[in-house]
Amino acid sequence: MKKPSSKIREEIARLQEQLKAAETREAERIGRIALKAGLGDIDIDEVELQVALEDVAKRFRGGKPSSTGRRGAGESVSDNGQTATVPSGAASGSNGEA
Known part of the structure; x- marks a missing residue:
């Protein structure tokens, strides 16, 4: 049985x-x-920090960290390898917390 669109929207x-x-x-x-690791005290650009954290994620997923150390400002490579623009503050989450 098909669901009405209102039920789908609610879901x-x-x-x-x-x-x-x-x-x-x-x-x-x-x-x-x-914060426990001391990242709150490091003066680093958000994009650089995001790249470093992406490298850590790759390491734990069994991938190889990037060798360049930095991507273009405001860009991130998604899991499928495509480059996507990252809005300012996106590295710290949608609610502004790190």
Whole structure:
């Protein structure tokens, strides 16, 4: 049986809230760990920090870290290898927490 569009919209809204809550939990967890590691005291550009953290993620996923050490400002390579523009502040999460 097909769902009416209103039910699908309600389900999408519910899932978006679940996603937002999950991202907040993940950001808070990673932020606490980063602060314990001393990243809060380092004076570094957000793009450089994001690149370094992407390299750490690749390392734990079994990939090879980038050799350049820095990508173009405001750019990030997604899991599928395509370059995507990252808005200012995106590296710290949608709620502004690191």
